[in-house]
Amino acid sequence: MxxxxxxxxxxxxxxxxxxxxxxxxxxxxxxxxxxxxxxxxxxxxxxxxxxxxxxxxxxxxxxxxxxxxxxxxxxxxxxxxxxxxxxxxxxxxxxxxxxxxxxxxxTDGIGFMRSAKEQGLELKGKTMTLLGAGGAATAICAQAALDGVAQLHIFLRSTSAHLPRMETLAENLSSTTDCCLQIHDIQNLSALQNAAEDSALLVNATSVGMAPDCENCLLPEDFCFPSNLTVADIIYNPWKTKLLSLAENAGCKTFNGYSMLxxxxxxxxxxxxxxxxxxxxxxxxxxxxx
The missing domain is CATH 3.40.50.10860 (Leucine Dehydrogenase, chain A, domain 1)
Incomplete structure (x- = not known):
């Protein structure tokens, strides 16, 4: 040093x-x-x-x-x-x-989109699903829209204190980019399932699953991951979160937040x-x- x-x-x-x-x-x-x-x-x-x-x-x-x-x-x-x-x-x-x-x-959005590109993902014109509404989530939303993602499904708790800010961001991005942003309640599993099936990428942009609470996961264990879906988690400790393990078991390609960092x-x-x-x-x- x-x-x-x-x-x-x-x-x-x-x-x-x-x-x-x-x-x-x-x-x-x-x-x-x-x-x-x-x-x-x-x-x-x-x-x-x-x-x-x-x-x-x-x-x-x-x-x-x-x-x-x-x-x-x-x-x-x-x-x-x-x-x-x-x-x-x-x-x-x-x-x-x-x-x-x-x-x-x-710089979070830039970091995440560059890490997705590193995985060989071409997201321009594609659909993306995002879990969360905090600082990292909003950054990823904005950069995804600016980079040409066609549709973005955002899932968060209806009681989240971040909901008004995310609604404002979605409105601003919808009017200034070609991206269509839709906000859903994360407890609406049927909507989440439909969004995942239409998406090229699903991202956990929350701290749920981060060490030391490694057994936590926003999605239920019986969630049906489409095998052609790529699943990302902005967490890198643990290296493989429970979400990524469930997705891998379903045949999905996965990556964590290491490259984003x-x-x-x-x-x-x-x-x-x-x-x-x-x-x-x-x-x-x-x-x-x-």
Whole structure:
């Protein structure tokens, strides 16, 4: 690891839990590879401590930081400005410090769509089903619509506090893109079954199934996955969630959130440093750590 000096710039991750995150490995390796005097740390910050944490980081003049669940939506009220994408989505996963002004960005959608492309998926003109309505879900929705997905089925709990924001996003995207977005109650299993049968890709964009609650799953064990459906989970710890295991058993192709994390991190790295993350080298390095 690069020696920490009096000039070392601080970057990091806010959220809870964060101990499992591979972001420190990814960013610190990249800083060292490009001879940049920065360090990346994790801070376990729940929603009730977010305001104090953000103001503390501003006072410390950090270069920037990432946010993960449950802080991506709440952080908006503590920032000075938002990028166009972050304003549209209503969620931030990357903050840039511009001379004391904190600017919110969202790189999740870019990261996810690039990871889907890496799997050989061509989603332009296709139908996609998404589970969830939080920060990552809204980012994926927006980027999918912008990238030419023809129809998007969004499933969430009818009591979700995120429902109004998702309804507004769906309305905005329907009027500004060619994508048709429909919102459904996740308890409507017949609608979910029909959507899955029409879709090229089904995505869990929630934290359900993340360690340590690995036995949780939004779909019942007897859900009928079409064998030609690809199923993705934005979780990467565990590597194979219960959802992905059920889908694999049904003959579906699956992938987790590892590549999404890598590619959204690469965009955050560029925002903070103005340099391109050495993604290929990072992938090799992370594989060596497993």
């Amino acid at each position: 690069t020696q920490i000096t009096g000039k070392t710039g601080l970057t990091g991750l806010l959220g809870s839990p964060v101990a499992h995150s591979i972001s420190p490995l990814m960013h610190n390796y990249s800083f060292q590879a490009l001879d940049l005097d920065y360090v990346y740390l994790c801070f376990d910050v729940k929603e009730q401590g977010l305001k104090a944490a953000v103001e503390g980081l501003r006072a410390l003049n950090v270069r920037g930081f990432n946010l993960t669940m449950p802080d991506k939506n709440r952080v908006l009220e503590y920032l000075d400005d938002l990028s166009c994408a972050a304003r549209l989505i209503g969620a931030v996963n990357t903050v840039e410090n511009q001379n004391g002004r904190l600017i919110g960005h969202n 890598l590619y959204q991190g690469a965009e955050a790295f560029r925002i903070w440093t103005g340099r391109d993350m050495p993604v290929g080298k990072v992938q090799n390095y992370l594989q060596m750590q497993e």
